[in-house]
Amino acid sequence: MDITFKQVDYTYQANSPFEHKALKNLSFHLPGGSFTAIVGHTGSGKSTLLQHLNGLVRPTSGSVQIGEHTLEPKKKPKQAKELRKQVGIVFQYPEHQLFEETVEKDIAFGPRNFGVAEKEIAKRVKESAAAVGLDLSLLSRSPFELSGGQMRRVAIAGVLAVRPRVLVLDEPTAGLDPRGQQEIMDMFYRLHKEQQLTTILVTHSMEDALTYADHMLVLDKGEKYMEGTPVKVFQDRQALQQVQLDVPEIFQFLQKTSERFGKQVAYEGENVDRLAEQLADLAGDKHE
Amino acid sequence: MYAIEFKNVSFRYEEEQPYVLRNVSFQVEAGEWLAIIGHNGSGKSTIAKLMNGLLFPTEGEIIINGIPLNEENIWEIRRQVGMVFQNPDNQFVGTTVRDDVAFGLENRGVPRAEMMDRITSSLEQVRMQDYLLHEPYRLSGGQKQRVAIAGVLAISPSVIILDEATAMLDPLGRKEILDTVHHVQAAQQLGLITITHDLNEVMQAHRVLVMNDGEIWTTTVPRELVKRQTELQQIGLDVPFVTQLAHALERQGITLDEQPIDHEELLDALWTLHSNK
Ligand SMILES: Nc1ncnc2c1ncn2[C@@H]1O[C@H](COP(=O)(O)OP(=O)(O)OP(=O)(O)O)[C@@H](O)[C@H]1O
Ligand SMILES: Nc1ncnc2c1ncn2[C@@H]1O[C@H](COP(=O)(O)OP(=O)(O)OP(=O)(O)O)[C@@H](O)[C@H]1O
Numbered sequence: 001m002d003i004t005f006k007q008v009d010y011t012y013q014a015n016s017p018f019e020h021k022a023l024k025n026l027s028f029h030l031p032g033g034s035f036t037a038i039v040g041h042t043g044s045g046k047s048t049l050l051q052h053l054n055g056l057v058r059p060t061s062g063s064v065q066i067g068e069h070t071l072e073p074k075k076k077p078k079q080a081k082e083l084r085k086q087v088g089i090v091f092q093y094p095e096h097q098l099f100e101e102t103v104e105k106d107i108a109f110g111p112r113n114f115g116v117a118e119k120e121i122a123k124r125v126k127e128s129a130a131a132v133g134l135d136l137s138l139l140s141r142s143p144f145e146l147s148g149g150q151m152r153r154v155a156i157a158g159v160l161a162v163r164p165r166v167l168v169l170d171e172p173t174a175g176l177d178p179r180g181q182q183e184i185m186d187m188f189y190r191l192h193k194e195q196q197l198t199t200i201l202v203t204h205s206m207e208d209a210l211t212y213a214d215h216m217l218v219l220d221k222g223e224k225y226m227e228g229t230p231v232k233v234f235q236d237r238q239a240l241q242q243v244q245l246d247v248p249e250i251f252q253f254l255q256k257t258s259e260r261f262g263k264q265v266a267y268e269g270e271n272v273d274r275l276a277e278q279l280a281d282l283a284g285d286k287h288e
Numbered sequence: 289m290y291a292i293e294f295k296n297v298s299f300r301y302e303e304e305q306p307y308v309l310r311n312v313s314f315q316v317e318a319g320e321w322l323a324i325i326g327h328n329g330s331g332k333s334t335i336a337k338l339m340n341g342l343l344f345p346t347e348g349e350i351i352i353n354g355i356p357l358n359e360e361n362i363w364e365i366r367r368q369v370g371m372v373f374q375n376p377d378n379q380f381v382g383t384t385v386r387d388d389v390a391f392g393l394e395n396r397g398v399p400r401a402e403m404m405d406r407i408t409s410s411l412e413q414v415r416m417q418d419y420l421l422h423e424p425y426r427l428s429g430g431q432k433q434r435v436a437i438a439g440v441l442a443i444s445p446s447v448i449i450l451d452e453a454t455a456m457l458d459p460l461g462r463k464e465i466l467d468t469v470h471h472v473q474a475a476q477q478l479g480l481i482t483i484t485h486d487l488n489e490v491m492q493a494h495r496v497l498v499m500n501d502g503e504i505w506t507t508t509v510p511r512e513l514v515k516r517q518t519e520l521q522q523i524g525l526d527v528p529f530v531t532q533l534a535h536a537l538e539r540q541g542i543t544l545d546e547q548p549i550d551h552e553e554l555l556d557a558l559w560t561l562h563s564n565k
């Protein structure tokens with residue numbers, strides 16, 4: 001599903017002393033089936049933007065188009081439930097989307113709410129739990145008697161079980177152990193490829209933006225600051241540093257290497273082994 | 289005397305459930321920074337909750353600044369232990385950022401005149417001074433974590449425990465906040481424990497304790513730990529970028545004298561090799 005923001009403003013607590021414009025004149029277009037990473041400093045408006053995508057909030061002015069659905073100020077979207085079914089959001093803090101008595105009921109909540117048959121629900125619960133690496137012995141537990149990373153996995157499984165067309169992920173790997181981070185990002189990427197899911201990832205990991213996204217949006221104080229492919233965005237380190245961001249660690253390391261050896265070493269999509277070869281060559285060069 | 293000492297601590301949440309901690313023993317000295325890592329569900333947050341008496345050991349003993357922790361002295365101990373939870377929403381009590389930070393100070397009987405100073409300076413340390421009258425639950429994810437950390441800095445405890453307290457911050461913000469905490473810790477000789485999945489953060493700690501399935505897998509220094517890349521990957525963990533690179537260089541036939549722990553050390557080593565050619 002295509003997503004288009006047209007001059008979107010969003011204001012919290014309008015007409016109060018705390019009035020805060022969290023999004024300002026935001027316009028962009030994300031084609032269906034694309035994978036977009038959204039980055040920005042603390043408080044730049046990322047989570048606020050995401051909440052527009054399934055109609056949790058509506059723009060204060062401007063409009064948001066998600067496939068057939070249009071969100072405008074003061075107008076209830078026509079098929080709000082359909083929109084929530086098609087757009088699955090994994091929230092920044094998993095506790096915010098857990099509420100049932102057991103893990104199993106929690107994962108089943110979405111599909112049940114959208115009228116999926118019981119037999120199919122049971123199948124989806126098992127599938128989703130497996131997809132996020134959740135031990136089946138935890139299904140009968142209360143979701144609040146889990147570790148942080150286990151809660152995160154339940155929250156993700158609950159979103160997958162609805163089989164959305166658009167995946168919206170707000171820091172989905174925070175709280176996961178290193179293996180979990182890798183496995184779950186790979187799993188999202190596989191779903192994105194196999195089912196052409198439009199995917200929107202808010203992340204503080206520039207590495208994940210570089211590895212998985214084909215498009216990137218940088219926010220600063222509620223405004224669009226940069227947009228383009230990750231490699232293009234990461235070419236302008238100064239611009240990123242001006243808004244308290246930085247390039248992925250491998251770019252930082254390459255820059256330091258270039259400075260140290262007085263020889264330009266550019267990023268060419270290398271993995272650590274390729275980089276090690278380049279470094280071995282550099283170190284092995286005759287000193288002049 | 290240690291800031292924190294665990295002696296053969298075992299714990300289970302319910303009698304019929306299996307133990308989630310088995311025979312855990314370790315010490316943290318005053319002025320020391322210990323990082324705790326481990327796969328999801330390995331027992332890290334349970335250790336944190338035992339340290340300030342939110343839970344009590346099923347077996348074994350916990351000693352904070354020389355005082356064995358028990359149900360009678362838990363309030364006394366909590367005054368000395370500043371803890372930030374994995375989800376800051378679970379610890380906000382005030383209706384404004386100011387009141388929230390003030391709460392911990394009132395509890396410790398800090399005089400009113402001093403309170404305002406401490407509130408402002410701790411919020412400045414985390415760059416949240418402009419949010420004094422905001423409601424904590426209306427902040428962004430990272431802003432909440434900053435306020436929760438200010439709450440701990442304000443009370444100047446003798447032990448600080450951060451349970452994934454910077455997970456929602458951008459890399460620069462995370463570095464800045466950790467530097468601040470580290471600075472306070474060194475200046476006041478506090479015991480600091482950070483529970484984290486951030487491998488670069490682990491490298492800055494003095495020592496690291498690795499949990500695996502309720503047991504201590506090892507306690508060592510970061511430089512030694514990262515030599516065990518394959519084993520760490522087997523228990524759901526990994527090593528940072530520099531270590532991965534150092535190991536890849538070994539595969540190219542380049543062996544470094546010492547395991548580098550940051551970019552500079554790795555580049556220094558390569559430069560030395562280069563200059564000696
Ligand atoms: N419910 C709310 N009421 C009032 N203001 C809010 C509310 N939620 C967020 N804000 C404010 O709006 C701004 C944007 O918040 P948002 O949560 O979108 O940021 P973010 O980019 O997701 O940040 P982070 O990386 O810290 O999660 C922040 O300054 C925040 O304080
Ligand atoms: N309130 C509870 N009741 C019962 N079991 C619990 C409770 N809280 C945690 N557990 C279980 O105890 C074990 C250890 O959990 P703990 O929260 O200490 O893990 P952790 O190492 O902090 O993991 P994470 O990295 O995911 O935060 C897990 O298997 C978890 O399911």
Ligand SMILES: [Mg+2]
Pocket residue numbers: 046047048092428429430
């Ligand atoms: Mg956010």
Ligand SMILES: [Mg+2]
Pocket residue numbers: 147148149332333334374
């Ligand atoms: Mg935990």
